Amino acid sequence: MKAKILLCEDDTSLGFIIADQLKSLGYDVHLASDGKEGFKAFNEDHFHLCIFDVMMPKKDGFMLARDVRKVNADVPILFLTAKSMTEDKIEGFKAGGDDYLTKPFSHEELQFRVKALLKRVNVDVEEEEEHLVKLGSYTYDKDNYMLTHPEFEKKLTKKEAQILAMLCKFKNQVLPREIVLNAVWGQDDYFVGRSLDVFITKLRKYLSQDQKVSIENVHGIGFKLEITHE
Known part of the structure; x- marks a missing residue:
């Protein structure tokens, strides 16, 4: 079974590019265009990792992370942001994030962060969810x-x-x-x-x-x- 990733990014072009990069690494990716759509998707499926853009319509990445943490305390969350300010990073970690990636970023850096997060929580993609x-x-x-x-x-x-x-x-x-x-x-x-x-x-x-x-x-x-x- 492939590791499943929930990607929430409101920039359509960037979202497709990131999704394609992740798919090329062997991951199963679900792309959502805003925070509300992302939270619905999160509760309809089982994901091993979440990647949330911070600035999104309807529900931003921080709000989405807080909602996710109310139902799942363990799934890793990686934030994507155009900001590099310390206050924003602190708010992200307070919201339940595990790591931060500042735009623009390279394919190699994305690959490293994703692998590191999945390894950190010891994700076993072969493990079946109880049905x-x-x-x-x-x-x-x-x-x-x-x-x-x-x-x-x-x-x-x-x-x-x-x-x-x-x-x-x-x-x-x-x-x-x-x-x-x-x-x-x-x-x-x-x-x-x-x-x-x-x-x-x-x-x-x-x-x-x-x-x-x-x-x-x-x-x-x-x-x-x-x-x-x-």
Whole structure:
């Protein structure tokens, strides 16, 4: 399996050039053109490394890194920036970044930084992500969007599957509401918020066969998928 890289760069030409350079090194690259698109992509797939341009529309690289760190504390983040000021680098590290690359940079420097970051976190690209999740007496197949129970089976829609996958990742922890909205819809306004409530209600119904499994509201914050053990 190739190492997968999420590249977020709003300069289309530069984005394609960097993506091609990374692909020539044997990496699998997903290119996003802004921070909101990047965060959605991050939550829809599994990436070994993130490369974020700092200055992007809708959600800049620092904001994107902070959102990513709320759901994944370990994935390496490399910032790309036209600025070399110390204050910007400090802000990048505070946002959760691991390294900084100042534009313009050479193909060799990009190659070195990427290899160093993947090595630093000891990424095993052969390791398979867990696709079957046990939720009490349920089994959730994340690949096929299938939720099964001895007396129940349900094929989830894409959005139902995305929301349940995030709840599973935060099992028995609080999942902030805005993180779900930005990850699934790319925005967190009132209307998509109402849609999220509808999907949560549906998921509660699907999980109602097991009293030890529940999705709880955490007032003013978000949701918690609670699995109680006897």
